Amino acid sequence: MFVNEEEDYKLLEYKGFVVNAYKTKYQVEFSLSPKDNPNIAYSPSNMVYKNDTSQLFSSYNFCTEIKFDGFLKRLDNAITKLPEKIKELENSIETTQENIAKYTRLVEQKLPYPRLEYLQALKWDHKTLIDDLAKMGKDRDYKPVFNPKSQEVLKNLEAEKKASLENEGVTEEIKEQVNQEVHRPMKKASSGDYDMGM
Incomplete structure (x- = not known):
């Protein structure tokens, strides 16, 4: 499946998303992109498969150990939790914007040394x-x-x-x-x- 390491590969289309895979020596990371906007990508934490480097003879070709039915379950879970994750990120953006506004006001108010x-x-x-x-x-x-x-x-x-x-x-x-x-x-x-x- 992977000809070169550290390149994105389009794996499949599933429930309106394009699933891409990115492999390094130590892990494979799957990301989701909306079909109509491939520039947006989300990499759920449950879609990262890591090579077990603690074993002496850890398999370089550890991707063969990824079972398709288990992969689909993880993919379904990631898609199901996507609205919750979006809401969480929106709240984080809102908090960040409030902090930026607050600190901008503080910096603007900072007068030179008064004495x-x-x-x-x-x-x-x-x-x-x-x-x-x-x-x-x-x-x-x-x-x-x-x-x-x-x-x-x-x-x-x-x-x-x-x-x-x-x-x-x-x-x-x-x-x-x-x-x-x-x-x-x-x-x-x-x-x-x-x-x-x-």
Whole structure:
């Protein structure tokens, strides 16, 4: 049946499918293709016959051991389970598409390092301080006027963060307020609260 290894052979047509066979040294794999669309192929796991290489004298021509009635039973089982397999693959495709959409959104939302400007300002301040120290070493009368740029950048970052937190949602703020009111400890009474007019 097999003239060359690792080539597809059309074996038979069965129940609207073309059954192809592909042989290697260690196994024969049968696949199903719709008659009208041979480009689509499905290789059911129960349609793979493996050579038993654990035996010392395993037969290279192990294909002769494949019984036709057993082969047809496997083929019937594969065709019967095909709608279930299609549904399973459709669900897998749907899940994959959802994951792609989710991760695409995450990647698109990924902003550059948020404190990069602050880091650069710190580096600038560091350089300024080193330069000032060098100048002071040369000229004892030199008075540096150091105005840290990083402090201004940090203030701006904190203001932006506060603004974004405020804009995040009124509902979260309301929930937090309700939560605080529920868990707020009772105020301790001070001695002035019990003034008895004495």
